[in-house]
Amino acid sequence: MKAKNCVICNIRKGKRFCVKEKDYICSKCCGLIRDPQLCPNDCPYFGSLTEKKGQEELPIYKVLMTTPKGSRSIVVAREKENGNIQFISTLVDEWKMGLKDCFGSYDIPKKEFNRFVGMQPQYADANLDECKEKIKRGILIAETLGLKLPREFSKFKRILGDLDSIELTGSLYKCFDCGKADLTDAEVEAIKEVTLRDVAAGDCGTESETMLYFVCDGCKGKEECEGESNEERALAEAAKARRGRDKRSRYRRSRDRRLI
Ligand SMILES: [Zn+2]
Ligand SMILES: [Zn+2]
Ligand SMILES: [Zn+2]
Incomplete structure (x- = not known):
């Protein structure tokens, strides 16, 4: 049987059966209409290597x-x-x-x-x-x-794009101030515990959410030199980051001062 023309462009031969069009289309039109949201995952043309590569390399x-x-x-x-x-x-x-x-x-x-x-x-x-x-x-x-x-x-x-080449190092959570330095295992455990408690209580994103603020030793040193205002500013910034969550208890690392 001779292949009929592509039902989309009607110029080239329709050699690929497109599940979306429910008819034969040409490879060029297939490439043009391919859409990760509309094409089924099992379409052999959708899953092709060239397509995957092309998607990642969009500027x-x-x-x-x-x-x-x-x-x-x-x-x-x-x-x-x-x-x-x-x-x-x-x-x-x-x-x-x-x-x-x-x-x-x-x-x-x-x-x-x-x-x-x-x-x-x-x-x-x-x-x-x-x-x-x-x-x-x-x-x-x-x-x-x-x-x-x-x-x-x-x-x-x-x-x-590719996430595999991105390497994660050090502690699960980082210093809340510099965002780079590691926290201790005990601090990470404390954050996990409080977060799971808030999640279980349905408090996340609400006013009763517990707010933690852990900083690394380097950032703690800075705060102490520059006095309380820096700390207050950091807390204000943290509060801003969690819009709409005003009233909450604040914890600091245990050997540090307890705020409020
Ligand atoms: Zn075509
Ligand atoms: Zn397809
Ligand atoms: Zn830090």
Whole structure:
């Protein structure tokens, strides 16, 4: 039987059966209409190697991260050949729950994307590897605590690109001030315990959430030299990062002063 023409372009021979079109299409049109959200995972053409490689190598359009510490919103956007944008937006609670929210799109007009990010004034340009590291640590935190990753994450994570090459070192949580130095095992255990208690009580994201603030020895030294104001500022920043959560008890590492 002679192959008939592709039902989309009607120019080239339709040699691939497309599940979406329910008819034969050509390889060129197949590539053009392929969409991770609409194509079934078991489509042999969708899963092809070239497609996977092509997806990861779309040029970066924007990498954004909110500046207040604590809960970070991170957006990675790539520009598609058609000029539209594909993006993933994640919320990472670097102090307690890890990766806790995700959404995105595989095709959104540039204008609409820019309007969306324009609504969040705390976004600043960020480094892709740094963002990947925060997200990967967020995954590790959630997994360590036994929390479920956001369902949407599996759908959009490929937009981030390769996470395997990103190495996580040191303690699970980092100094709440510099974000780099390790915390002690006892401190990490304390954070895990409080987080799990809050999760179990349904307190996360509410006013009764327990707020912890652990800093490394280096940052603690700095605070003591510059006096209480620095500490207060850090706490204010932490409070800002956890919008809408005002009243809460504050813990500090045991050998430190107890605040409030
Ligand atoms: Zn065609
Ligand atoms: Zn297909
Ligand atoms: Zn520090």
